[in-house]
Amino acid sequence: MISESYNFEVFLAAMIGKQFEEILSDAEEEIRIAEARSRNVKGAPEQRKRGSGEYSARIKAFLYFMRYASRPGSASDLEFALYRPVCESLVGLGRFDPKFLDLFH
16 A cells, blocks of 8 residues: 555655556555455444545546546546646656646646
């Protein structure tokens, strides 16, 4: 688990410098773990109170953006801006065309 405290910004910071495929894989794994912790298991109510559901939803929105290059409807302006450093990193690695950053204007 990248962020035990369900901090989305910590998760995004951990994605900087990673390859595209690794970001997708890590995001899927983080969602899986967060959701598993909030299901009907011991400690699930506490995990839900700590924000596991919201954390999972935010990562799903980010994953949608990464896969389809389309801003998710659930992402506020502030939240969407948080994706930019990850995308800048991918541009720097040569994985994304620099024009991809135009999505943030």
